[in-house]
Amino acid sequence: MACRTACQLLQRRLASSAASVRLSAAEVRGRRSAVFSREQARQRSLYPRTEKIEVTLQIPGLQGTLLVMNKGLSTPHSCARHLTEWYVTSSALALVDGKPWSLHQPLTQSCSLSLLTFKDTDPLLVNQAYWRSCAALLGQVLQDAFKEDFSVELLSLPEVLVTSGAFCCDVVLDPQLDAWNPSEESLRSLTRGAQQLIHRDLPWEPLEVAPPVALEVFSHSRCKQKEVEEKSAQSPKGTVILYRCGDHVLLSGGPLVARTGLCSQYEVTAIHPLGEGKWGLHRRAQGLSLPLQQQAHHTVWRKLRSRAEKLVEVPTGSTNEAISDTLTLPSAPEQTPPHTPQQ
Incomplete structure (x- = not known):
């Protein structure tokens, strides 16, 4: 409270x-990014000493492979760079201890790691x-x-x-x-x-x-x-x-x-x-x-x-689903909206 x-x-x-104070759009973006950078630096300073963590890969063909990474600094993307170029360019998301995790989010403890791509069997x-x-x-x-x-x-x-x-x-x-x-x-x-x-x-x-x-x-x-x-x-x-x-x-x-x-x-x-x-x-x-x-x-x-x-109606509390190969594709007439003002 x-x-x-x-x-x-x-x-x-x-x-x-x-x-x-009325700021321009560029000034607002600059201030937001500056606060982001300041907080990012503060969080990184919480790990002044290099501590090691163990990351166990849960990847087909690399099951159980152990990587020793830096606590609070290394990310799933860092781990991918220890593998092949394919994992670096194809990985879109990670699972850390089974939870969705951004590829650029630092790892803070020893964990299991999966790298997800759009070609996975279950791309949900x-x-x-x-x-x-x-x-x-x-x-x-x-x-x-x-x-x-x-x-x-x-x-x-x-x-x-x-x-x-x-x-x-x-x-x-x-x-x-x-x-x-x-x-x-x-x-x-x-x-x-x-x-x-x-x-x-x-x-x-x-x-x-x-x-x-x-x-x-x-x-x-x-x-x-x-x-x-x-x-x-x-x-x-x-x-x-x-x-x-x-x-x-x-x-x-x-x-x-x-x-x-x-x-x-x-x-x-x-x-x-x-x-x-x-x-x-x-x-x-x-x-x-x-x-x-x-x-x-x-x-x-x-x-x-x-x-x-067509306008997408947004139901309250909706969640995403996987892309389906059997979508029904209704046709929509081409529309020609009025002219736009100068941008």
């Missing part, structure tokens, strides 16, 4: 400070992380797409079924854009932005933090401060997970894949208005993607894209 009260006091103080966890990561990438693109004159507030990354046909990112744009309907060229421009981030092959760096740190990171976003409170209240440890990609910091409800370069075919398919909400006009941006290890023929991709244009 005391921690919650302290967080509420900090939240009000940060909100008051944010209201008095990898598909969940991939869909979540594609939505995170879409949110980053939206925040970078508009001129400094227009504010962009990311609301959430809804957890939707992979079989729903599209990943989603809810957003509120500047009130000046309330009448804006994105054209096909606007969607293509957003797609190009995503492809540029994919080409840079940026890692998603995870960081588990206490609520006061997360509130400081998102001191210029009342919406994100509210989300920090909700996620920390739902967490058994009372913490939240932040991820950084380049200088973009986000909240995530679960692990992301290792890097943007694991995405291959990627397209922003639609931005739907959802109506007025607490923060303004809510919109749902949607997209479609396949990972590097899976490709679709252009005729199949067109069918998938048509389906991904």
Whole structure:
């Protein structure tokens, strides 16, 4: 209770400070990344001496292989680098003692380790992380797409079924854009932005933090401060997970894949208005993607894209499912939205 009260006091103080100083989008990103770096350095300083841990591989063909790694510094990605290049480039997620674990999250004790790829017999966890990561990438693109004159507030990354046909990112744009309907060229421009981030092959760096740190990171976003409170209240440890990609910091409800370069075919398919909400006009941006290890023929991709244009309804408490090879692909008519304002 005391921690919650302290967080509420900090939240009000940060909100008051944010209201008095209007920063540009680039300045906000820079401040968020700086707080992330400071906390990351603090956590690493908790391991001043090099302590060794034993990591037992649970990988076909390497079952029981023992790696001696550095506590608090080594990650599953570090372990993959002791194997072959295939594990470095193909691994998307890890299991540490049976629990989903980001490839770049440090290991803090001796454990068992599995490296997961999109070619595994049961790709459920990898598909969940991939869909979540594609939505995170879409949110980053939206925040970078508009001129400094227009504010962009990311609301959430809804957890939707992979079989729903599209990943989603809810957003509120500047009130000046309330009448804006994105054209096909606007969607293509957003797609190009995503492809540029994919080409840079940026890692998603995870960081588990206490609520006061997360509130400081998102001191210029009342919406994100509210989300920090909700996620920390739902967490058994009372913490939240932040991820950084380049200088973009986000909240995530679960692990992301290792890097943007694991995405291959990627397209922003639609931005739907959802109506007025607490923060303004809510919109749902949607997209479609396949990972590097899976490709679709252009005729199949067109069918998938048509389906991904339709508004995805987000049921409360939904969870992801594995990609199915027997999806029914309903067709959707091509739409030509009105012209977009200059971005």
